[in-house]
Amino acid sequence: MNNPMDDKKKRGSLAARLKKWQDKKNVLTERKSSFETVSGRPVQDLYTLIDIENLEYEKELGFPGEYPYTRGVQANMYRGRLWTMRQFSGYGDAFDSNRRYRYLLEQGQTGLSVAFDMPTIMGFDSDHERASGEVGRCGVAVDSLADMEVLFDGISLDKVTTSMTINGPAAVIWCMYLANAEKQGIGFEQLGGTIQNDILKEYIAQKSWIFPPEPSMRLITDIFAFAEDHVPRWNTVSISGYHIREAGSTAVQELAFTLADGFAYVEAGINAGLNVDRFAPRLSFFFNSHIDFFEEICKYRAARRIWARRMKEQYGARDPHSLKMRFHTQTAGCSLAAREPENNIMRTTIEALAAVLGGTQSLHTNSMDEVLALPTEKSAKIALRTQQVIAHESGVADTIDPLAGSYFIERMTDQMEAEAEEYFRRIEELGGVLSAIDCGFFQQEIADAAYRYQKAIDSGERIVVGVNRFTSGESLQIELLKIDPEVEEKQFRRLQKLKETRDNEAVSTRLTELKKTARGGDNLIPKILDAVRVYATEGEIVAALKEIFGVYREKPLF
Amino acid sequence: MDRRKIRVLVAKPGLDGHDRGARVVARALRDAGMEIVYTGLHQTAEQIAETALQEDVDVVGLSILSGAHLTLVPRIKALLREKGLGDILVVVGGIIPEEDAAELLKRGDADRIFIPGDSLDSIIEYLRGSFSSNHTL
Numbered sequence: 001m002n003n004p005m006d007d008k009k010k011r012g013s014l015a016a017r018l019k020k021w022q023d024k025k026n027v028l029t030e031r032k033s034s035f036e037t038v039s040g041r042p043v044q045d046l047y048t049l050i051d052i053e054n055l056e057y058e059k060e061l062g063f064p065g066e067y068p069y070t071r072g073v074q075a076n077m078y079r080g081r082l083w084t085m086r087q088f089s090g091y092g093d094a095f096d097s098n099r100r101y102r103y104l105l106e107q108g109q110t111g112l113s114v115a116f117d118m119p120t121i122m123g124f125d126s127d128h129e130r131a132s133g134e135v136g137r138c139g140v141a142v143d144s145l146a147d148m149e150v151l152f153d154g155i156s157l158d159k160v161t162t163s164m165t166i167n168g169p170a171a172v173i174w175c176m177y178l179a180n181a182e183k184q185g186i187g188f189e190q191l192g193g194t195i196q197n198d199i200l201k202e203y204i205a206q207k208s209w210i211f212p213p214e215p216s217m218r219l220i221t222d223i224f225a226f227a228e229d230h231v232p233r234w235n236t237v238s239i240s241g242y243h244i245r246e247a248g249s250t251a252v253q254e255l256a257f258t259l260a261d262g263f264a265y266v267e268a269g270i271n272a273g274l275n276v277d278r279f280a281p282r283l284s285f286f287f288n289s290h291i292d293f294f295e296e297i298c299k300y301r302a303a304r305r306i307w308a309r310r311m312k313e314q315y316g317a318r319d320p321h322s323l324k325m326r327f328h329t330q331t332a333g334c335s336l337a338a339r340e341p342e343n344n345i346m347r348t349t350i351e352a353l354a355a356v357l358g359g360t361q362s363l364h365t366n367s368m369d370e371v372l373a374l375p376t377e378k379s380a381k382i383a384l385r386t387q388q389v390i391a392h393e394s395g396v397a398d399t400i401d402p403l404a405g406s407y408f409i410e411r412m413t414d415q416m417e418a419e420a421e422e423y424f425r426r427i428e429e430l431g432g433v434l435s436a437i438d439c440g441f442f443q444q445e446i447a448d449a450a451y452r453y454q455k456a457i458d459s460g461e462r463i464v465v466g467v468n469r470f471t472s473g474e475s476l477q478i479e480l481l482k483i484d485p486e487v488e489e490k491q492f493r494r495l496q497k498l499k500e501t502r503d504n505e506a507v508s509t510r511l512t513e514l515k516k517t518a519r520g521g522d523n524l525i526p527k528i529l530d531a532v533r534v535y536a537t538e539g540e541i542v543a544a545l546k547e548i549f550g551v552y553r554e555k556p557l558f
Numbered sequence: 559m560d561r562r563k564i565r566v567l568v569a570k571p572g573l574d575g576h577d578r579g580a581r582v583v584a585r586a587l588r589d590a591g592m593e594i595v596y597t598g599l600h601q602t603a604e605q606i607a608e609t610a611l612q613e614d615v616d617v618v619g620l621s622i623l624s625g626a627h628l629t630l631v632p633r634i635k636a637l638l639r640e641k642g643l644g645d646i647l648v649v650v651g652g653i654i655p656e657e658d659a660a661e662l663l664k665r666g667d668a669d670r671i672f673i674p675g676d677s678l679d680s681i682i683e684y685l686r687g688s689f690s691s692n693h694t695l
Binding site: 137207447450464467483558 | 568572573574575576577578580581582584585586588594596597598599600602623624625626628629630633653655657673674675677678679
């Protein structure tokens with residue numbers, strides 16, 4: 001048994017020893033006047049027991065798979081099952097992307113992640129004038145169920161889980177996936193996967209919105225309700241910090257804004273009359289892993305603890321699944337450099353390692369060429385191999401939360417939690433997430449941080465190897481993926497043919513019914529599902545909903 | 559001689575929502591003493607050319623990260639020419655592969671391309687250099 005008096009004496013003597021050490025050390029010169037993380041957080045020269053003297057193990061850390069989940073959401077973490085290696089990909093038309101998916105699965109990838117092209121993301125068909133030049137460019141073009149059928153041809157939807165990065169028209173694309181499963185003879189209850197479906201971060205950072213906030217939130221709670229009854233293994237939202245960080249935020253802003261969005265969805269669900277423990281277990285998260293190794297690890301640990309605490313204390317969740325923050329991670333696209341792109345392999349490795357040490361459930365590692373184009377097969381393979389080396393060679397997956405107890409890690413985890421709480425208070429003062437979006441709060445905070453970061457790089461205060469230091473002046477030639485210019489034309493013809501051969505009367509009837517439901521208050525999902533089943537296109541469904549819901553406009557600021 | 563501040567239209571054409579670069583550049587140019595008009599997102603080529611005309615700008619800066627540059631940039635340049643604005647400097651920033659950049663420059667659709675890793679100062683210097691004779695800053 002420890003005697004508290006003895007402890008106090010020990011600490012006093014440790015503080016005195018630390019002071020002596022600092023005096024001695026301070027005569028030595030340091031290579032910089034101040035040391036900060038990539039987010040501008042000051043880093044001390046040394047962390048000791050004194051920095052975590054108030055840490056209560058059971059309360060702050062606990063055990064893996066137990067409240068407050070700081071150490072991980074599963075009891076056995078990666079000793080049981082490794083994280084899912086889920087490479088985000090999609091380009092050209094559904095045929096091109098289907099080939100890439102089959103290749104990645106053959107290479108040992110364990111889950112699929114679909115990247116859609118901009119017209120699909122914005123709710124336009126490939127034949128819309130606004131789609132011109134953008135079809136299949138930064139993802140795969142999906143106009144109707146017919147494309148979805150091709151996209152997953154030869155891939156059994158009960159054998160893989162699929163993540164789909166789709167937000168504004170998430171309900172439509174999800175319904176196409178469900179209808180495709182139906183055609184494969186697979187029941188909805190057997191389907192696992194994720195739709196991003198996080199409209200709040202679209203208004204905040206990613207800027208691919210369609211409808212105004214209110215109907216957008218209705219679509220989301222309709223998805224919650226439908227999934228609860230029919231697709232119980234589906235993650236209905238992937239609450240995303242990734243894009244907030246890519247837009248230039250700091251680590252704490254990413255943490256705080258993402259969790260604030262998460263709480264807003266929980267409140268929306270509760271306000272729509274749903275039981276928190278019925279939908280909260282299906283909420284998942286998506287974080288960035290930037291280059292600052294320790295700060296990222298602390299961010300993940302803090303995120304789990306904040307979520308668990310708030311869900312329990314503020315929203316009264318009781319089911320442990322509601323309290324567990326499960327998340328996907330992607331390495332930071334914005335940390336990659338176009339100069340000397342091979343160096344991006346090392347950057348991605350460090351970031352991937354941070355995600356694993358932070359306890360991620362799935363991971364996408366960026367390919368070295370993604371700062372220039374969509375990845376080639378070769379660069380995508382290196383990115384996947386990076387994860388496999390971490391998983392199977394490095395040994396880091398063999399013990400759970402190995403950095404816990406580090407004075408530095410625990411101290412920074414606490415600090416980040418406290419700073420996030422401060423942001424929650426400010427957002428609350430502004431009247432909640434939607435009002436804060438409305439007054440441009442998040443957007444301005446992120447723009448300021450992005451500008452500071454760029455200035456630090458420009459001044460050389462922050463070093464980027466091969467960009468502003470150690471530059472060789474040589475431009476390295478790497479092979480880039482080219483999107484077949486024929487894709488747009490091919491997709492256009494395919495869509496024309498579909499419109500000629502489908503039952504257009506059925507399409508028109510279903511769209512009319514959909515609009516009727518949109519005007520009323522019933523769940524929209526069954527109506528959207530009915531429309532996609534008869535091959536109504538994404539653009540037609542979105543246009544029908546726009547008639548009722550209107551569109552969102554942002555006030556531009558910089 | 560007409561001496562005035564350099565007026566820059568910073569525009570996001572197409573459906574791409576990645577506006578970090580556009581906004582950082584807009585702010586840097588403003589801090590460097592230029593006058594900035596920022597269009598906001600999801601602009602059509604027609605909207606951008608019309609704004610360039612209405613705002614009487616010297617430079618159109620286009621930020622494109624969606625891979626649609628080979629369609630969008632030539633279209634905007636053509637519309638500018640149609641409006642008698644063929645002399646406006648067209649500068650493009652974003653994810654533009656070297657080969658595509660060369661093509662845009664060769665065809666005269668763009669005057670200069672900046673890619674990730676290029677400094678804000680290099681953009682400012684380029685613009686100042688282009689207007690050194692008849693503008694103040």
